[in-house]
Amino acid sequence: MRSLRPLRSTWICLAATFALKLVVLLQLKDHVLTQPDAGLDTTAYVALADRVIAGDAGLGPGLYFLSPLYIYFLAAVLAVSHSFTAVRLLQIVLGTGAVALIYIASDEWFGRRAARLAAGLSALTGLFTFYESLLLQTALDPFLTAAAMACLTLALTRGHTRSAIRFSRTTNGLYSA
Amino acid sequence: MFVGPWLLIPLGLVGFVTAAPKATRLEYLIWGSFVPVYAVAVAVFYVTDRYQLPMCGHREHKDTEKNTLQVARSTRRRRAAGASVSQSLRGLSKSIHRRNCDDTEI
Numbered sequence: 216m217r218s219l220r221p222l223r224s225t226w227i228c229l230a231a232t233f234a235l236k237l238v239v240l241l242q243l244k245d246h247v248l249t250q251p252d253a254g255l256d257t258t259a260y261v262a263l264a265d266r267v268i269a270g271d272a273g274l275g276p277g278l279y280f281l282s283p284l285y286i287y288f289l290a291a292v293l294a295v296s297h298s299f300t301a302v303r304l305l306q307i308v309l310g311t312g313a314v315a316l317i318y319i320a321s322d323e324w325f326g327r328r329a330a331r332l333a334a335g336l337s338a339l340t341g342l343f344t345f346y347e348s349l350l351l352q353t354a355l356d357p358f359l360t361a362a363a364m365a366c367l368t369l370a371l372t373r374g375h376t377r378s379a380i381r382f383s384r385t386t387n388g389l390y391s392a
Numbered sequence: 393m394f395v396g397p398w399l400l401i402p403l404g405l406v407g408f409v410t411a412a413p414k415a416t417r418l419e420y421l422i423w424g425s426f427v428p429v430y431a432v433a434v435a436v437f438y439v440t441d442r443y444q445l446p447m448c449g450h451r452e453h454k455d456t457e458k459n460t461l462q463v464a465r466s467t468r469r470r471r472a473a474g475a476s477v478s479q480s481l482r483g484l485s486k487s488i489h490r491r492n493c494d495d496t497e498i
Contacts, residue, residue: 239393324411324413324420324423325407325411325413329407329411336395336399336400336403337395339393339394339395340393340395340396340400341393341394341395341396342396342397344393363426364423364426367422367423367426368423371416371419371420371422371423372416372419
C-alpha cells in the first residue's frame, strides 16, 4: 500500500498548476463578460450572496432558482474578503486541489505513472481552468467531483471505509447542491 | 491549454477498460459506475442544466431558432432517458416479483 504523503515533486507540480491557473485568471478577471454585473446567473448569484451577507440566510420566501451551495460559498468568501478576486483565487486553489485528488485516485487504481499522466492532463484542461475563473457554480464542480471520486477510491481500496464513505457522501451531497 | 473532452473522453474510456485491476474488480466497477450513473441522473432529473460543466465541450448559441431546436432536442432526450430508466426499473421489479412468487410457490 502506497503512502498518501506527497513527495516534493508533487508539490512542485501542484505549484506549477496553480501558477498556470493564476495566469489564466489574471487574463480573464477584467474581461467584460466575467464581471459580477455582466447579467444572467453571475449577477443573480452575487445579489443572492449579498442578501445572505445582509442577514437573510434562508433567502425566502420562494425556492432556490440557482444552486444553493454556490450562493453560500460566495457569501462566505465575500463576507471575509469583500473581493471577487479572492473568490476566483480560492476557486483556482480548489482547482489545484482537484488535480491533487485526481492524482490520488489514479495512483490507487492504476499506479504512479498513470496518476502523473491523469494529473498532468487535468492540469492542462482549459475547460476546468476557464470555469474556475468565472463566478458560477461550475467552478466548484471539478473539485467536488474529484473529492468524491478520491474518497470513494480510498473507501474501496484501503481500510478507512467508514470515514472515506462519509466524506464521499458529504462531497456528493455538496455536489448535488 | 490544448486538452479538452476530445482527448480526455477517448483516453479515459480506453484506460478504464484496458488498465482495469484484476484483483479488485468489483470495487473498481463500483467506482467506475459513478460517472455513468451521475450522467444519467443529471439527464433525467436535473432541470436547470444550462450551466453545468459541459460533458462534450461548449455548445454554441447563435440564434433563437437554433436555441429552440436545442431545447426541444434536450427535452426529447431527457424524456427518452427517463422512459428507458423507468422501463428498465419496471422490468427489474417485475422479474424480482416473479422470482419472489416462484419462491413462495415452492
